[in-house]
Amino acid sequence: MTTYIYGIAHADHPAPEKPVLGVGDPPRPVRIIRAGELAAVVSDCPDGLRPKRRDLLAHQHVLTETGNAGAVLPLRFGSLSTDDDAVRGALGEHTEHYKTQLAELTGRVEFNVKAAHREEAVLRLVVDDEPEVRRLTEALQASGGGDYPERVQLGELVANAVRAREVHDAHTVERALAPLAEQSAPGPEGTGWLVNLSFLLPRTETAPFTEAAHRLAEEQPQLELLVNGPLPPYSFVRPAQPAAEHASRG
Amino acid sequence: MTVVPAQQEGGSRGGGGTSGLYDVLELVLDRGLVIDAFVRVSLVGIEILKIDVRVVVASVDTYLRFAEACNRLDLESGPKKEPGLPDLVGEITESGARGKSKGALSGAAETFADAIGQGREAASGRSGDEEPRRPRRTATSSRKKEES
Numbered sequence: 001m002t003t004y005i006y007g008i009a010h011a012d013h014p015a016p017e018k019p020v021l022g023v024g025d026p027p028r029p030v031r032i033i034r035a036g037e038l039a040a041v042v043s044d045c046p047d048g049l050r051p052k053r054r055d056l057l058a059h060q061h062v063l064t065e066t067g068n069a070g071a072v073l074p075l076r077f078g079s080l081s082t083d084d085d086a087v088r089g090a091l092g093e094h095t096e097h098y099k100t101q102l103a104e105l106t107g108r109v110e111f112n113v114k115a116a117h118r119e120e121a122v123l124r125l126v127v128d129d130e131p132e133v134r135r136l137t138e139a140l141q142a143s144g145g146g147d148y149p150e151r152v153q154l155g156e157l158v159a160n161a162v163r164a165r166e167v168h169d170a171h172t173v174e175r176a177l178a179p180l181a182e183q184s185a186p187g188p189e190g191t192g193w194l195v196n197l198s199f200l201l202p203r204t205e206t207a208p209f210t211e212a213a214h215r216l217a218e219e220q221p222q223l224e225l226l227v228n229g230p231l232p233p234y235s236f237v238r239p240a241q242p243a244a245e246h247a248s249r250g
Numbered sequence: 251m252t253v254v255p256a257q258q259e260g261g262s263r264g265g266g267g268t269s270g271l272y273d274v275l276e277l278v279l280d281r282g283l284v285i286d287a288f289v290r291v292s293l294v295g296i297e298i299l300k301i302d303v304r305v306v307v308a309s310v311d312t313y314l315r316f317a318e319a320c321n322r323l324d325l326e327s328g329p330k331k332e333p334g335l336p337d338l339v340g341e342i343t344e345s346g347a348r349g350k351s352k353g354a355l356s357g358a359a360e361t362f363a364d365a366i367g368q369g370r371e372a373a374s375g376r377s378g379d380e381e382p383r384r385p386r387r388t389a390t391s392s393r394k395k396e397e398s
Binding site for chain 1: 273274275276277278279280281282283284285286287288289290291292293308310312313314315316317318319320321323325
């Protein structure tokens with residue numbers, strides 16, 4: 001029976017008080033496998049599991065629910081093992097590393113912050129800041145839209161200016177929020193946002209961070225800011241180095 | 251700004267609490283611990299969300315779209331008139347604003363939405379109020395224009 005692994009916790013991590021439902025349709029109940037000083041949050045894995053919305057949601061849900069009862073190192077979606085015994089074996093391989101990570105992440109949550117430009121607002125900033133863009137825009141409007149080369153010329157100038165503004169505003173977001181977090185980590189790139197950053201915060205002290213995010217949104221109205229949290233600390237877990245590789249690097 | 255609280259419901263996972271997941275899917279798929287001893291489910295079909303936005307921006311089509319957007323700007327209203335859209339409240343309006351703001355820059359979010367759209371539609375029967383959160387650039391942009 002294939003086992004689906006959601007996360008790794010201390011061996012004394014409490015079993016859920018209420019049943020927690022995991023991946024699959026019907027959803028498979030979550031259980032805790034213990035081995036030595038560690039435990040794994042697992043369920044049976046349905047055949048043909050795919051990254052469907054329902055199952056991604058289940059993964060997140062299980063980590064949120066079990067994370068409320070104590071630190072859980074979140075695994076990436078879709079981690080499978082042949083059976084429960086193989087999971088126990090894997091827990092024994094890097095016990096100290098996982099214990100260190102659990103200690104670091106106890107009582108911590110992740111907040112993910114994404115920002116995109118509001119198009120009209122950022123265009124207005126660009127027109128105000130760049131005299132050449134303003135001149136060309138005025139000329140274009142005066143001539144009822146301009147000809148093709150003029151439009152391409154203006155568009156390229158604007159695209160470059162918007163690009164520069166994206167870099168500038170990404171730094172603005174990071175500078176405003178990073179000092180209020182214990183750690184920060186970049187999110188995956190290429191998802192269409194000008195900044196995608198995750199922050200690690202104490203679970204009980206998130207208010208200063210969210211208040212700062214609100215202030216930032218007020219001060220930078222060209223930014224559409226999206227703050228998601230508290231989340232399992234996906235971005236702050238580190239893989240264990242294989243012992244040999246670790247030694248050879250040292 | 252939008253602050254999306256993580257799901258808070260306990261016990262079973264049916265019903266609400268789905269807001270926000272859509273916006274952090276890339277973390278579920280791309281972050282989190284990977285353990286060599288475990289195999290991973292194939293993510294084929296999801297990887298199209300990895301679009302380099304810069305490629306999209308540096309195209310003539312994008313230049314023309316920016317030029318067109320500048321052509322519509324009201325220069326007479328003065329630079330400091332209304333620096334941006336007002337802070338928006340409400341799920342539907344928020345989705346619309348986000349779609350609008352990202353319109354010129356990338357179709358990546360929409361592509362992403364398409365990638366998981368099948369599952370989302372399958373789940374929409376369970377919680378009817380979540381559908382408006384899906385970015386809908388075309389529909390909401392045109393609606394915003396009518397309002398302004």
